[in-house]
């Protein structure tokens with residue numbers, strides 16, 4: 001989720017079915033061979049908000065939004081982390097209750113589609129599912145406010161299958177600072193450090209997307225396992241505070257971590273970000289329009305999908321700049337030039353952000369493989385970026401967790 005929904009929202013692929021067909025057809029056989037034999041992992045999708053609507057079926061193809069089983073198959077998207085998200089302003093037991101409801105929604109969705117999907121919690125399970133031709137559902141909690149200040153809640157989420165937690169969303173939590181709020185804790189508080197230690201023990205990946213720079217460095221100093229940025233882009237290209245500086249990307253990589261590039265236009269393109277900032281009334285009127293189209297203020301799924309559509313309408317009307325999907329490649333390439341292909345991955349923010357033109361949904365993903373090959377990347381490097389790097393972080397986090405648990409068992 002790129003932004004508090006009620007202020008702003010996301011996109012949909014209105015009228016793009018024709019384009020999708022063209023995109024798939026134009027991809028060459030050798031690109032397809034590499035892409036569809038690779039394990040493609042996306043570390044951040046907000047599709048969970050749609051799953052809360054009992055009428056939404058992930059198994060059928062939709063004309064809006066970016067993710068469903070048919071389109072994941074068509075685009076060779078093997079595994080996604082469904083984001084468990086609620087606004088950072090909702091705290092306390094309500095936050096726990098709503099997060100648990102979302103975790104259950106993901107688990108129920110997987111149960112409804114046993115032939116096509118499976119839930120995974122380890123890298124080995126993702127690999128096994130790929131062999132069986134099944135799409136993998138994983139889960140990440142987007143915001144530490146959802147543990148309500150209790151390590152027990154974190155343990156409960158882990159036991160239900162959650163494998164990463166983004167420490168904050170857009171506002172601070174009571175133990176960590178966000179990149180888009182006023183610093184209160186000078187990074188992580190003592191309890192925040194305990195949260196990171198507990199995540200290491202549980203084998204839950206520490207996700208540093210959204211956190212302040214100081215929180216990021218506190219995490220790097222404390223975490224015994226590699227960490228990742230599930231959906232962040234490069235600040236040197238677009239100066240959004242929740243993007244990563246070159247130095248942060250280097251420091252993340254030096255601890256074995258991965259930056260998974262976010263496709264949201266406001267994080268990819270300086271021009272788009274400047275246009276939004278220059279005229280705040282644009283986002284205000286988008287928010288008003290969303291309210292009209294989604295009268296139920298708790299229907300986040302509607303708000304995200306409609307927000308994306310409306311943003312596209314503003315682009316079509318020339319009120320916001322048009323951002324092409326090739327910007328994603330620019331960000332990947334910058335990070336690869338900084339730290340090598342071992343530390344870069346994909347974290348789209350599909351169904352929770354404004355997608356660039358040409359990357360409206362999961363069917364477009366082979367274009368990333370094609371573009372990287374055209375840039376001269378080796379097949380091995382492309383596989384790493386598509387998913388192997390994320391799987392490596394998962395395996396490492398699992399290994400560290402086992403070691404730490406063994407130490408506890410031995411009383412060390």
Ligand SMILES: [Zn+2]
Pocket residue numbers: 001002003142210231
């Ligand atoms: Zn987000």
